[in-house]
Amino acid sequence: MSRVTLLAGAAPLALLALSAPAFAADAAAATAADEATAPAAERTSVGTGQSDVDDIVVTARRRQETAQDVPLAISVVGGDHIDSTGSFNVGRLQQLTPTLQFYSSNPRNTSVNIRGLGAPLGLTNDGIEQGVGIYVDDVYMARVASSTFDFLDVKQIEVLRGPQGTLYGKNTTAGAINITTRQPTFTPEGRAEISVGNLGFMQAKAALSGPLTDTLAARIAVSSTRRDGTILNVATGQKVNEQDNLGIRAQLLFQPNDGVAFTLAGDFSKQNPRCCVQIYARTGSTQRALNRQYAALAASLGYSVPSTNAFDRLTDVDVPLQAKNKIGGVSLRGKIDTGIGTITSITAWRFWDWNPSNDRDFLGLPITTKSNNPSKQNQYTQELRLSGETGRLGYVLGAFGFYQTIRTSGVQQQGAAASKWLIRPSDALSKDPSVLNGLTATNDISLKNTSAAVFGQLTFKVTDAFKIQPGFRVNYDKKVGDYNSVVTNGAGQLVVFKTAAQGGNTAREKAQLAVLAPQQFNVRFSDWNFSYDATASYDVARDIHAYATYAHTFKSGGVNLNGVPADTAGVPILSLATVKPETVNHYEAGIKTQFWDRKATFNVSIFRTEIENYQAQVSNYTVGALRGYLANADKVRTQGVEFDFSARPSERFNVYGNGAYTDATYRKFTNAPCPPELSGGTQNVDANGNLIGTPGAAGTPGAISPLSCDISGQRLPGVSKWSFSYGAEANVPAKLFGTDGQAYLGFDGNYRSSFSSNPSPSAYTWIDGYALSNFRLGYRTDNGFDIYGWVRNAFDVNYYEQLAVASGSTGLIVGQPGDPRTWGVTFKASF
Incomplete structure (x- = not known):
C-alpha cells in the first residue's frame, strides 16, 4: 500500500472530528483562530522567561498559557534568538539550554537527552524508543535523526523537562522538545536572511505568507546551509564533516470562521554532506596481549596516523564518506471550538531515508572497508484531543495512534589489512590477507512498531490560588522484528557454524567467524502500561508561583535489532533479544517568580528521577560480531537543581543566565560491560560459566579480563554535573543612511563540566x-532590517563533542572535535 493511500485513509478521521457545528469558544480557552492568525510577535527570548514582550506564550499543556503560569520546568527560546545565535538545529540549541544533551556521530547515531536521560549514548538501535519526544507543530518525530536538520521557519522552541507522557501520546519519560513554526497569516508578510562566513559558510532563509482568499492563507519557507568540512582528509585532499542541507516547508490555512481552522502542511529536507568521520584522539592500554594493541599493530603494517593531535583536524580514512539523509512528510491539523471545548485532530505521515558510507576502522588502512546501514522508515500518526475549561475544571483528553515500519539493509566488509590487524600474530593465518579480505556480512533488518494510547490531564481550581492537576496515560506497544545476517568470504561462499557431525569448522573458518558471525532470529514484544502523575500548584502572589509534581511512568520495552550475543555454536541467545520497559518514578518541585515590576524573572526547580530496568547501550569489544546491543541496568537515578534567570531593566539592555547541577548515576548495574582498560584479555570459564582465574589490573597486557563489571555508583554517559548558559545584549539609538535604528552588541556563552563519553x-x-563564547555586533531598524557580524567559539577553544572506543580492544580512542572559531556576517530583512 502506498504512503499517500495510507495517509488519505487516515485523514478522514480528522475531518470527521471537525465536522460538528461550531459554537462560541469558552472565553478562557485559546481558539484555533487565535493561534492561526495571531501576529508572529518575534520573541528574542534568551532562556526561560525573557523576551521582547511581557509574557511568553507557550503550548506545553496543549493550550495557550504564559510560561510563568505553567507548573513545570520549561525553557523557551524564540525564533529571533535561535537565528542570532546560529542555533539552527538541536545540536546547537543545547548551548542555550543547559539540561539538554545532544550527541551525534552521524544522523542515525544521534542521542538527544534531558537531565542525562532519553536514549543510550552510542550506536542507534531501531528497536528502542527515545525518551525525549520531539514534536513539530504537534507532529511526533519518531526518529532522533530529525533533530539533525536545520530548523525551518521556527517561531519558538519549548524544552519541557521531566516526564510529559500524560499530555504527549508517545514516550516522553525524560521530557519533550516542542517546536512551533510560524503559521500562515491573513496579513501579507515576508522575511529573508543570508549569512556568509569562513569555512565557506553560506546560509539562506526565506519565508512568504499571505492570503489567497478571504478564508485561505498560505505560507512557504525555504532554507539552505552549506559549509566546508572542518577535517582534512590528507589522502584525498577533501575536507570532510561538512554541511550541505536544504529544506522547504509549505502550509495552507483554511479558516471559514473564527471557530474553525484546518492547516495542511508539507515539508521536505535533505542532507548530502561528505560526512561523517571520527579521528584518532589517543590510545590507552587494554588487557589484550601487547602485540595485539594499537601501537604494535600499526607498526607491523608500517602505518602512522597523519597526526596524533586531533585538533590538527587531519585524517586519512580510505573509504568514501557520505551521509545522504532525506526526511519529510505531510500533516493535516484541524481545530474546532465547540460548546464543550476545542477539538484538535492531527493526522500525519513522515518518512526518513538514510544512505550512509562510513569508515568504521577510523584509519587509513583497509581493515573495515564497508560499514553501512541504509535504512528506509515510514511512520503514520493520528492524534485526537479535546481541551477546554468549565467553571473551576480544565481538561485535556486525548487518544494517539502510531504505526512505523523500518527496513534496513546493511553491509560490513573487511579489507586486505584485516587479517594482520584482527588475527592473533602468532597464528599463521594473520599473514594471509585472503583469510579476511572480502569477508562480508549482509544484514536484512526489519521492524513493525505499533503503539496506541489514551491520555488526559485535569486541572481543579480548588481556590483561585491553589490548583491540583492529575493526569494519566494508558499505552499499548507491539514490536515485531526480524534480523538476518549472512556472511560470505572473499570468494562469495557462505561462512556458517558447523556442528561436529558436519565436520566442524576449519581454522580458517573459525578465524572468519570470530570477526563476522552469521545470525538470524525473529523477535516479538508487546506490553500494556499505565502512567500517571499529579501536580499541585499555588500562587503565593501575583508573580510568585510554586508547584510540586510526582510522576509514575514508563518507557516502552524494545527489541534488539543490531544482533544479540550467541553461544559457542553461534546460536542467538534469544532471552537477550527483548529489552524490558523502563519504570520511572519522578519527583519535582519548583518556584517561578517575577520581580522588579516584571523586568526580571527567576525560576528554580529541584528534581529526582529514579528508573528501574534502565535501557543501556552495551558494546562488546569484539570486531564485528555485534555492533552493540541493549540490556537493562537494574537502577539509575538522576537528581539535581536548575535555575533560569533573565532581566530587562530597560529597552537598552537585557541579560540572562541559566544553570543546572545534575547528579546522574547508575545506582545498581552489576553486570555492565567493562571499559576498554579491563577488556581484551583471557576469559576462560568453567562448566558453570564462572571465570577461571583472577582478573588482572586495568591496562595490564595479557591479563585475565572480567566477564562483566560492577559500575554501580558511576556516572551516566554524556551528562555534565555542572552546565550553564549565559548572555547579554546592549543597544543604543543610532541612525544609518537617514534611518533610525539601534546599534547593538550581544554575547552568548555556555559552560559544561567534564563528562563520560562511554556507556561504562x-x-x-x-x-x-x-x-564557549559567541559575540555579535550589528545594526537593526524597526522596519525589519538587521545586519550584524558574528564570531562563534570566539576564543578558539579545543574541545571534543564525543569520544568513542574503536572495536577490537586495541586501545584506539577516536574523537569528534567541536567546531573551531567561526565568523561571518548576516543580513536580515522582513516586512
Whole structure:
C-alpha cells in the first residue's frame, strides 16, 4: 500500500472530528483562530522567561498559557534568538539550554537527552524508543535523526523537562522538545536572511505568507546551509564533516470562521554532506596481549596516523564518506471550538531515508572497508484531543495512534589489512590477507512498531490560588522484528557454524567467524502500561508561583535489532533479544517568580528521577560480531537543581543566565560491560560459566579480563554535573543612511563540566569541561532590517563533542572535535 493511500485513509478521521457545528469558544480557552492568525510577535527570548514582550506564550499543556503560569520546568527560546545565535538545529540549541544533551556521530547515531536521560549514548538501535519526544507543530518525530536538520521557519522552541507522557501520546519519560513554526497569516508578510562566513559558510532563509482568499492563507519557507568540512582528509585532499542541507516547508490555512481552522502542511529536507568521520584522539592500554594493541599493530603494517593531535583536524580514512539523509512528510491539523471545548485532530505521515558510507576502522588502512546501514522508515500518526475549561475544571483528553515500519539493509566488509590487524600474530593465518579480505556480512533488518494510547490531564481550581492537576496515560506497544545476517568470504561462499557431525569448522573458518558471525532470529514484544502523575500548584502572589509534581511512568520495552550475543555454536541467545520497559518514578518541585515590576524573572526547580530496568547501550569489544546491543541496568537515578534567570531593566539592555547541577548515576548495574582498560584479555570459564582465574589490573597486557563489571555508583554517559548558559545584549539609538535604528552588541556563552563519553566510564573517554563564547555586533531598524557580524567559539577553544572506543580492544580512542572559531556576517530583512 502506498504512503499517500495510507495517509488519505487516515485523514478522514480528522475531518470527521471537525465536522460538528461550531459554537462560541469558552472565553478562557485559546481558539484555533487565535493561534492561526495571531501576529508572529518575534520573541528574542534568551532562556526561560525573557523576551521582547511581557509574557511568553507557550503550548506545553496543549493550550495557550504564559510560561510563568505553567507548573513545570520549561525553557523557551524564540525564533529571533535561535537565528542570532546560529542555533539552527538541536545540536546547537543545547548551548542555550543547559539540561539538554545532544550527541551525534552521524544522523542515525544521534542521542538527544534531558537531565542525562532519553536514549543510550552510542550506536542507534531501531528497536528502542527515545525518551525525549520531539514534536513539530504537534507532529511526533519518531526518529532522533530529525533533530539533525536545520530548523525551518521556527517561531519558538519549548524544552519541557521531566516526564510529559500524560499530555504527549508517545514516550516522553525524560521530557519533550516542542517546536512551533510560524503559521500562515491573513496579513501579507515576508522575511529573508543570508549569512556568509569562513569555512565557506553560506546560509539562506526565506519565508512568504499571505492570503489567497478571504478564508485561505498560505505560507512557504525555504532554507539552505552549506559549509566546508572542518577535517582534512590528507589522502584525498577533501575536507570532510561538512554541511550541505536544504529544506522547504509549505502550509495552507483554511479558516471559514473564527471557530474553525484546518492547516495542511508539507515539508521536505535533505542532507548530502561528505560526512561523517571520527579521528584518532589517543590510545590507552587494554588487557589484550601487547602485540595485539594499537601501537604494535600499526607498526607491523608500517602505518602512522597523519597526526596524533586531533585538533590538527587531519585524517586519512580510505573509504568514501557520505551521509545522504532525506526526511519529510505531510500533516493535516484541524481545530474546532465547540460548546464543550476545542477539538484538535492531527493526522500525519513522515518518512526518513538514510544512505550512509562510513569508515568504521577510523584509519587509513583497509581493515573495515564497508560499514553501512541504509535504512528506509515510514511512520503514520493520528492524534485526537479535546481541551477546554468549565467553571473551576480544565481538561485535556486525548487518544494517539502510531504505526512505523523500518527496513534496513546493511553491509560490513573487511579489507586486505584485516587479517594482520584482527588475527592473533602468532597464528599463521594473520599473514594471509585472503583469510579476511572480502569477508562480508549482509544484514536484512526489519521492524513493525505499533503503539496506541489514551491520555488526559485535569486541572481543579480548588481556590483561585491553589490548583491540583492529575493526569494519566494508558499505552499499548507491539514490536515485531526480524534480523538476518549472512556472511560470505572473499570468494562469495557462505561462512556458517558447523556442528561436529558436519565436520566442524576449519581454522580458517573459525578465524572468519570470530570477526563476522552469521545470525538470524525473529523477535516479538508487546506490553500494556499505565502512567500517571499529579501536580499541585499555588500562587503565593501575583508573580510568585510554586508547584510540586510526582510522576509514575514508563518507557516502552524494545527489541534488539543490531544482533544479540550467541553461544559457542553461534546460536542467538534469544532471552537477550527483548529489552524490558523502563519504570520511572519522578519527583519535582519548583518556584517561578517575577520581580522588579516584571523586568526580571527567576525560576528554580529541584528534581529526582529514579528508573528501574534502565535501557543501556552495551558494546562488546569484539570486531564485528555485534555492533552493540541493549540490556537493562537494574537502577539509575538522576537528581539535581536548575535555575533560569533573565532581566530587562530597560529597552537598552537585557541579560540572562541559566544553570543546572545534575547528579546522574547508575545506582545498581552489576553486570555492565567493562571499559576498554579491563577488556581484551583471557576469559576462560568453567562448566558453570564462572571465570577461571583472577582478573588482572586495568591496562595490564595479557591479563585475565572480567566477564562483566560492577559500575554501580558511576556516572551516566554524556551528562555534565555542572552546565550553564549565559548572555547579554546592549543597544543604543543610532541612525544609518537617514534611518533610525539601534546599534547593538550581544554575547552568548555556555559552560559544561567534564563528562563520560562511554556507556561504562573509562579513564580514556572522559571529556574535559569547556566554555564557549559567541559575540555579535550589528545594526537593526524597526522596519525589519538587521545586519550584524558574528564570531562563534570566539576564543578558539579545543574541545571534543564525543569520544568513542574503536572495536577490537586495541586501545584506539577516536574523537569528534567541536567546531573551531567561526565568523561571518548576516543580513536580515522582513516586512
